[in-house]
Amino acid sequence: MNLEKVVFGFFVMLAATLNFGFFIGDIDDPALHNPYELFAAVVVNLIATVLKFGDRTQIGAVHLATSLVADLQLIGAALLFGYATYVSTAGMNESWTASVVSLSGGALLANIVSVVLLVVETVSFHRG
Amino acid sequence: MGNPLLTFWRHLFDGDDEHHHRRAALRVAAASASQASATIFLILRRMRTPLIVLIVIFAVSVLGLTLIPGQDLDGQPSRMGFFDAFYFMSYTASTIGFGELPYPFTYSQRMWVTISIYLTVIGWAYAIGSLLALLQDRAFRSALALQHFSRKVSRLREPFVLIAGYGRTGELLGHSLDGLGRRFVVLDKDGERIDGLELDSYRGDVPGLAADARDPGHLAVAGLDHPSCEAVVALTDDEEANLVVVMSAALLRPELPVIARVTSRALAERMQAFGSPNLVNPFDRFGDHLRLALRAPASYQLLMWLQSGPGSELTDRAAPPRAGRWIICGYGRLGRELAADLRAEGLEVTVIDDHPEDVDDPGLLVGDGSDPWILAQADLDRAVGLVAGTNNDTTNLSLVAAARRSKPSLFLVARQNRPASAPLFAAMDIDALLVPSEVVAHEVYAQLSTPLLWRFLREMPGLGDAWAAAVIDSLTRVCGTRLQALWKVRLTGQEAPALAGWLASASARLGDLLRNPENREERLHAVALLVLRGSGTTLAPDEDFVLKAGDELLLAGRPGARRALDTTLFVPSVLEYVVHGHRVPSSWIWRKLSRTPVADAPSRR
Numbered sequence: 186m187n188l189e190k191v192v193f194g195f196f197v198m199l200a201a202t203l204n205f206g207f208f209i210g211d212i213d214d215p216a217l218h219n220p221y222e223l224f225a226a227v228v229v230n231l232i233a234t235v236l237k238f239g240d241r242t243q244i245g246a247v248h249l250a251t252s253l254v255a256d257l258q259l260i261g262a263a264l265l266f267g268y269a270t271y272v273s274t275a276g277m278n279e280s281w282t283a284s285v286v287s288l289s290g291g292a293l294l295a296n297i298v299s300v301v302l303l304v305v306e307t308v309s310f311h312r313g
Numbered sequence: 314m315g316n317p318l319l320t321f322w323r324h325l326f327d328g329d330d331e332h333h334h335r336r337a338a339l340r341v342a343a344a345s346a347s348q349a350s351a352t353i354f355l356i357l358r359r360m361r362t363p364l365i366v367l368i369v370i371f372a373v374s375v376l377g378l379t380l381i382p383g384q385d386l387d388g389q390p391s392r393m394g395f396f397d398a399f400y401f402m403s404y405t406a407s408t409i410g411f412g413e414l415p416y417p418f419t420y421s422q423r424m425w426v427t428i429s430i431y432l433t434v435i436g437w438a439y440a441i442g443s444l445l446a447l448l449q450d451r452a453f454r455s456a457l458a459l460q461h462f463s464r465k466v467s468r469l470r471e472p473f474v475l476i477a478g479y480g481r482t483g484e485l486l487g488h489s490l491d492g493l494g495r496r497f498v499v500l501d502k503d504g505e506r507i508d509g510l511e512l513d514s515y516r517g518d519v520p521g522l523a524a525d526a527r528d529p530g531h532l533a534v535a536g537l538d539h540p541s542c543e544a545v546v547a548l549t550d551d552e553e554a555n556l557v558v559v560m561s562a563a564l565l566r567p568e569l570p571v572i573a574r575v576t577s578r579a580l581a582e583r584m585q586a587f588g589s590p591n592l593v594n595p596f597d598r599f600g601d602h603l604r605l606a607l608r609a610p611a612s613y614q615l616l617m618w619l620q621s622g623p624g625s626e627l628t629d630r631a632a633p634p635r636a637g638r639w640i641i642c643g644y645g646r647l648g649r650e651l652a653a654d655l656r657a658e659g660l661e662v663t664v665i666d667d668h669p670e671d672v673d674d675p676g677l678l679v680g681d682g683s684d685p686w687i688l689a690q691a692d693l694d695r696a697v698g699l700v701a702g703t704n705n706d707t708t709n710l711s712l713v714a715a716a717r718r719s720k721p722s723l724f725l726v727a728r729q730n731r732p733a734s735a736p737l738f739a740a741m742d743i744d745a746l747l748v749p750s751e752v753v754a755h756e757v758y759a760q761l762s763t764p765l766l767w768r769f770l771r772e773m774p775g776l777g778d779a780w781a782a783a784v785i786d787s788l789t790r791v792c793g794t795r796l797q798a799l800w801k802v803r804l805t806g807q808e809a810p811a812l813a814g815w816l817a818s819a820s821a822r823l824g825d826l827l828r829n830p831e832n833r834e835e836r837l838h839a840v841a842l843l844v845l846r847g848s849g850t851t852l853a854p855d856e857d858f859v860l861k862a863g864d865e866l867l868l869a870g871r872p873g874a875r876r877a878l879d880t881t882l883f884v885p886s887v888l889e890y891v892v893h894g895h896r897v898p899s900s901w902i903w904r905k906l907s908r909t910p911v912a913d914a915p916s917r918r
Contacts (some may be wrong), residue, residue: 220395221376221379224372224375224376224379224395225372227493228368228369228371228372228730231368232365232368232369235360235364235365235368236361236365238358238361238364239354239355239356239357239358239359239360239361240354240358241351243355260639263395266395267394267395267396270394270396271396273393
């Protein structure tokens with residue numbers, strides 16, 4: 186067992202699950218989307234991205250790319266959330282919530298691709 | 314990664330030999346470049362831990378701030394939002410510190426902030442510290458230097474020379490090439506030499522890489538596979554490295570001319586097996602020069618002058634004794650060459666060496682040459698010349714001094730090994746001084762500068778001493794004792810558009826072309842050294858030489874003369890004045906006004 190692989194798999198999975206947890210629920214109901222979960226998703230995604238630095242393989246490059254996409258979308262979601270709470274006069278209403286959650290949904294897709302890549306890598310390793 | 318499309322293209326083009334070589338070279342370069350990017354990946358990998366530590370510390374601090382209850386100004390309980398917490402942590406962690414925002418903190422918040430301040434400062438210090446350490450890392454810096462270098466080389470659009478080995482010889486050659494306005498790329502194992510490139514005052518930008526030339530990958534990065542590379546020069550002081558450079562060039566770019574420095578015959582043989590490199594052996598070449606000096610002092614003087622490049626002074630004409638006995642001290646590579654050369658000239662030779670190895674020489678005397686007793690035994694008083702040819706400068710200097718004291722009229726030849734001894738040898742005023750690095754640099758310069766100069770120098774000794782003396786006289790009349798510009802003119806439609814009609818008339822005298830466009834009674838300050846027609850050459854053509862279209866001329870003279878000649882070559886009315894003495898108006902209006910028939914313009918004939 187390779188500890189590096191465990192840590193790597195852990196963070197990739199955790200990023201995907203946290204993201205999923207935030208995303209699930211009615212898209213325009215703020216009560217169903219906990220900001221702490223979004224915060225955790227952003228942090229774990231950033232850590233997962235850094236873990237993918239410096240991998241020279243093709244699959245490592247795709248890993249890094251999907252992670253960067255997820256970061257971009259989640260940070261966008263966090264910025265929207267911050268704008269809605271602090272700046273916008275309307276506050277965190279349905280439309281803002283829908284924007285934030287849909288951005289996190291995009292990030293979720295990227296995270297799922299990451300997980301699929303992880304599984305593919307593992308399976309092909311066992312075959313080889 | 315195996316790409317099926319790429320494989321298909323490879324199969325499609327596999328038959329072509331040219332492609333094969335080019336591709337091999339590209340692969341070599343790619344291997345070296347990927348080494349550089351591997352280092353970058355390693356650096357990224359090493360930044361993982363500091364970055365993750367920083368992210369985690371930030372996340373924990375921000376999360377704590379949002380969870381700990383606070384108070385607003387009215388004493389109502391309120392919690393910090395994520396944005397407030399992140400904003401506060403950002404300016405606190407970077408030690409900017411705007412104070413407690415948005416409301417003054419409660420004690421529980423302050424306790425948490427105290428902890429997180431220590432954590433974040435440690436996190437930042439760790440991350441920035443590791444980043445700075447990586448920037449100082451030698452492997453990282455050399456990887457960056459390699460990338461920078463290969464980018465510079467791949468952006469070269471002019472023809473350039475690849476010089477492997479930038480010692481004293483490389484530096485001399487570099488300055489001569491730079492003087493001609495040519496570009497070159499330098500490779501040397503010694504990083505200090507490459508750093509020294511920046512201190513050298515070159516006009517062009519010289520890309521340099523501190524790397525071992527024995528690695529074909531480094532050669533490829535230095536431009537061996539570059540389409541603009543026009544020649545490869547191997548000048549390292551390691552014979553085997555030179556052999557590897559010759560090999561790599563012959564295998565990866567067989568069409569490129571290669572010039573290599575070599576001092577041993579065995580290695581020369583091995584190099585000859587790879588294509589046909591031009592080998593320069595400083596000792597052999599110096600022996601040839603000495604023979605030339607014995608036979609034809611003026612030819613030797615002209616050879617030395619032209620080889621030293623623009624700006625060099627004419628040296629005095631040496632007059633080595635043609636008959637008598639020579640003493641050679643030091644029977645190494647130089648001593649053997651010179652002994653053979655002098656004997657071939659019919660001179661008697663006595664050799665002195667303190668540790669001769671497997672030598673069977675009739676005139677050999679074993680002992681230390683600087684010992685007066687040994688010199689006396691060699692019968693110095695009845696000798697005509699002495700060669701101080703050991704590989705130790707101190708010994709050579711004391712030999713010369715001792716010999717001169719016992720017989721002032723002796724012809725003295727000395728070998729200078731280290732550049733630092735140059736002023737001492739210059740003060741000694743030696744008749745013929747061998748500086749191996751200079752011999753090699755001059756020889757390579759003559760081969761690279763223009764093919765015409767190289768031909769001139771090779772064919773010139775055959776024309777005799779009196780002829781060479783005449784050429785030197787005409788050169789000194791034109792440009793004094795300091796060699797000015799050397800340049801080449803091709804009488805083609807592109808380089809001499811005004812001349813087409815005149816050249817076809819079969820009365821195109823060289824003397825008419827070399828007149829001053831301001832005043833045709835004056836001769837231009839330039840001398841034609843050589844005319845190349847097809848593959849035949851005419852050395853130092855006289856004024857009545859008839860030029861034809863397609864001739865190539867090698868000219869020596871003042872830079873001003875070069876500009877004046879260019880005017881003659883490009884402007885038809887100037888040519889008309891220079892050749893026939895007619896002032897033809899060059900503009901259309903003046904031609905109409907002065908009623909000069911247009912047909913008179915030489916280009917329209």
